[in-house]
Amino acid sequence: MAGASSTAFCTYREDNGHKSMRKASGQDAASPPQMLSVSEVLETAHEISKLTIAHEMVLNQDFKLQAVTFAPNSLENRVKEALHRAFWDRLKEQLSASPPDYTQAIQLLQEIKEALLSLLLPRHDRLRRQIEEALDLELLRQEAEHGALDVGSVAARVLDTMAALCAPARDEDVRALRSLADPVQLLREIFRVLDLMKMDMLNFTIQSLRPHLQEHSVQYERKKFQELLDKLPRSIATSCPLSVASRHPLVLQTLFMDQARLQQVRSQVNQLVLIAAVLLVTSGMCGSTLFGSPGFVARLKRVTKVLLEGLSCTRCEEALQDVGDQVLQEVGRTLSQLGYPPFSKDKCTSLKGQIRSLADKDNAVRRVVEQRIHSFLSLFVSPNGQSSPKDLPKGLDAVQEELLALGRRFGSVIHHNRQVFAPYYSEILRKVLEPEPDAGADSL
Incomplete structure (x- = not known):
C-alpha cells in the first residue's frame, strides 16, 4: 500500500486542538517505503471496517445490520x-x-x-x-x-x-x-x-442512539482516521500521473465509504435532468393552458420517472422514445377532456423527436437543465449549506421536491466529511500538489 516515491513519512498530532506535523521517528527521507505485514494488513482492514460502519450509521438513515447469508449453492x-x-x-x-x-x-x-x-x-x-x-x-x-x-x-x-x-x-x-x-x-x-x-x-x-452517534461521530471517525494515519506507510507518489485520490490509500478508502451513496446521487441527478427536460420540451409544445390542467404535469412526471428508472446510458434513446409515446398519449387524452382538437401529425412527430433528442448529452435543453440543477445542488455544499425553494432556478418547479431532498442528502454527506477529514486532507493534498524538493538536488 506504500507509494512509489521515497518522500518522508509524516504523522499528525493533536496539540491544544491544532494539528502539527512531525516526521516519524527513525525514518530518513531517502529510506525506502515500508511494507505492511499480513497481520498489519488484516488489523488495518478491521479498523477501516469499524470506521466504515460508524460512518454508515450516521449518514444512512435506513442503516440496518443484517445477518450474513450465503448463496444456496455456494x-x-x-x-x-x-x-x-x-x-x-x-x-x-x-x-x-x-x-x-x-x-x-x-x-x-x-x-x-x-x-x-x-x-x-x-x-x-x-x-x-x-x-x-x-x-x-x-x-x-x-x-x-x-x-x-x-x-x-x-x-x-x-x-x-x-x-x-x-x-x-x-x-x-x-x-x-x-x-x-x-x-x-x-x-x-x-x-x-x-x-x-x-x-x-x-x-x-x-436507531435509539442515532442522535448520540451523530453528536460524537466526528470525533470518533477523526480518532480512527488518525490511528490509521499513524499506522500506515504514507509515501505519496507525486510523480505518478494519477488522480489525487489514487495517490493516497486513506483518501481512497474514505472515498469508498461514500462510493455507493455518491453514485446514487449522480444517478438521481441524471434522472431528474431528463425528467425536467422532458417537461420543459412538452411545455413549450403544449402551451400554458394544457400544462396548467389539474394533474397533467404530475401524470407526465410520473410516467416519465417510471420509464427512466434505473436507466443506463446505452438505453437512453430507447427509453426516451417510449417516454415520447406515453407523453403523446397523455397529451391526446387531456386535449380530448378539455375539448381541444388533437395535435397534428407533424406536431406529434416534432414533439417525439424533441424528446428523443434529449438522449444527446449536448442537447441544448438538456445542457441548460443540467447546469441549473448543478448550480442549485452546489448551494447545499457551500459552508452555510442552506437552500430553499426560492433559490430554485427557473424551469425546475416540477422537480422541486425531489431536488430539495437530494440536495439535503448530498449536502449532509459533504458537510460530515468536511468536518471529519478536512484537517487531514488539506495536508495530504498539499503534499500531493506541492511535493517537497529533493534534498539531494539542493546540495548540487
Whole structure:
C-alpha cells in the first residue's frame, strides 16, 4: 500500500486542538517505503471496517445490520448446512435413546436462556424472573437425571417469553413455532427466530442512539482516521500521473465509504435532468393552458420517472422514445377532456423527436437543465449549506421536491466529511500538489 516515491513519512498530532506535523521517528527521507505485514494488513482492514460502519450509521438513515447469508449453492452454504444437519441429527439421536441423553439439550436450553436475557432492557424485571423460573438450569438438570425432562414443555414456556419480547414484525414467526410438535425441530426454529430478534434489538438500539452517534461521530471517525494515519506507510507518489485520490490509500478508502451513496446521487441527478427536460420540451409544445390542467404535469412526471428508472446510458434513446409515446398519449387524452382538437401529425412527430433528442448529452435543453440543477445542488455544499425553494432556478418547479431532498442528502454527506477529514486532507493534498524538493538536488 506504500507509494512509489521515497518522500518522508509524516504523522499528525493533536496539540491544544491544532494539528502539527512531525516526521516519524527513525525514518530518513531517502529510506525506502515500508511494507505492511499480513497481520498489519488484516488489523488495518478491521479498523477501516469499524470506521466504515460508524460512518454508515450516521449518514444512512435506513442503516440496518443484517445477518450474513450465503448463496444456496455456494461451498460455504453447503458446509454450513452439513454441519447444522449433523448437529441436529445428533440431538435427535440423544433424545430418542433409551434412556434419553439430555446433555446436548441442556446446553441448548442454557444458550436460549442467555439469548433471552441479552434481549432484556433494565426495566424488564418481571420478564427476567419469568426466564429464570422457566429455565432454572439446576432444576432442569435434576429432571434430566431422573429422565423426567420434557423438552417440549420447556420450549413452550420459552415461546411465551419470546412472544412478550419480540417486535411486532416477529409475531407471526413466534406463532408459527407453536405448531411444531417435534422438540428437535422446535429448538432449531427457536434459535433461528432468536437470531432475528437479536438483530431487531441491535437495529432498535442503533436507531435509539442515532442522535448520540451523530453528536460524537466526528470525533470518533477523526480518532480512527488518525490511528490509521499513524499506522500506515504514507509515501505519496507525486510523480505518478494519477488522480489525487489514487495517490493516497486513506483518501481512497474514505472515498469508498461514500462510493455507493455518491453514485446514487449522480444517478438521481441524471434522472431528474431528463425528467425536467422532458417537461420543459412538452411545455413549450403544449402551451400554458394544457400544462396548467389539474394533474397533467404530475401524470407526465410520473410516467416519465417510471420509464427512466434505473436507466443506463446505452438505453437512453430507447427509453426516451417510449417516454415520447406515453407523453403523446397523455397529451391526446387531456386535449380530448378539455375539448381541444388533437395535435397534428407533424406536431406529434416534432414533439417525439424533441424528446428523443434529449438522449444527446449536448442537447441544448438538456445542457441548460443540467447546469441549473448543478448550480442549485452546489448551494447545499457551500459552508452555510442552506437552500430553499426560492433559490430554485427557473424551469425546475416540477422537480422541486425531489431536488430539495437530494440536495439535503448530498449536502449532509459533504458537510460530515468536511468536518471529519478536512484537517487531514488539506495536508495530504498539499503534499500531493506541492511535493517537497529533493534534498539531494539542493546540495548540487
